[in-house]
Amino acid sequence: MTMDLSTCSVDTSLSLFDLNINPLMYSDRLNSTMNGTETSKMTVSETQQANVLAAELNKMVEENKKLSEMLMVMLQNYNTLRNHMMELISRNKNADSSNSSKGMQVATPPKKRKLENDNNNTTTTGGYAESSSSEEGYSKQKPNTSIEESKIKISTVYAKADPSDNRLVVKDGYQWRKYGQKVTRDNPSPRAYFKCSFAPTCLVKKKVQRSVEDQSVLVATYEGEHNHPHPSQTDAILAGSNVRGQPNIGSVPCLTSINSSGPTITLDLTQPGLSHHQDIGAHKSNSDEITKSPVFYQFLIEQMASNLSKDPTFKSALATAISGRYFQQSLGNTKY
DNA sequence: CGGCTTTGACCAGCGC
């Protein structure tokens, strides 16, 4: 929780230098074209073409500006959510400390065998939350467990669900097979038990139960670590790309859309996958570390590339730029 | 027909 996304130097600006295009080259050519220094060599159609190029260049600059603005808005939203999350965490900590200091155990019955959903490292992300209990947290539950067992990763995910929807389903992109359901003592709503069915060797389990406080919130507890890539990644690999439907790289939930004002990248913090940090990396327990991870950067880059590649204006601009580059080279060759 | 869900039965851990 030490790193702010806003401090991340993710430069999303599409520099023409990055495209190996020298803007001066264009401006020089355009200026000389306008000044008529090359008019003797250029036909009317070439002048029109230059105008089109200039217009497209301006369009690209505008879209670049829009993208930067959208990113800024996204960062602002993220900061707002993060502040809200920190507030909730501090509230929880205060509540826990006050309860423990007073010796209150109203919500936790003394007979409880296992300390489930130990909300120690709980984080919330705008109506969506996760927690991750560390290895020692799990070893507390089973003091005599082996070292191997004590390394089982436990993470808890809170997902907003439709109260009218009785299914205990938390969509995280993985394939789960339900193998049991049980009504527990401390919660009137049943708890569903799931096993990862994507890979037979994957021993990851998931427990889903409605929150006692808020029935509209599903609490999913993940045990273990997937030993296979995310199904969507596999799909993308099999398909050769990630272009079908809404691209979902890894499990980082991201809805992408291209509207009239340009491509929009929307980090959907309400989707389960983001909090399921097992997917994102080495079990980071908060979104700060997620954003710190190289996977996140890779995801951002791939999303941008994906959106840009879908944008016809970008394609045409890129094609124009490349052809312009060749044109420039061919001019240089003819000069020497 | 294969995969998934449902659900009652069974097992193991824990406290008394």
Next chain:
DNA sequence: GCGCTGGTCAAAGCCG
């Protein structure tokens, strides 16, 4: 040892 509880198994049913 007994009862309580959480977790798992497996047969039956459902569904595309």
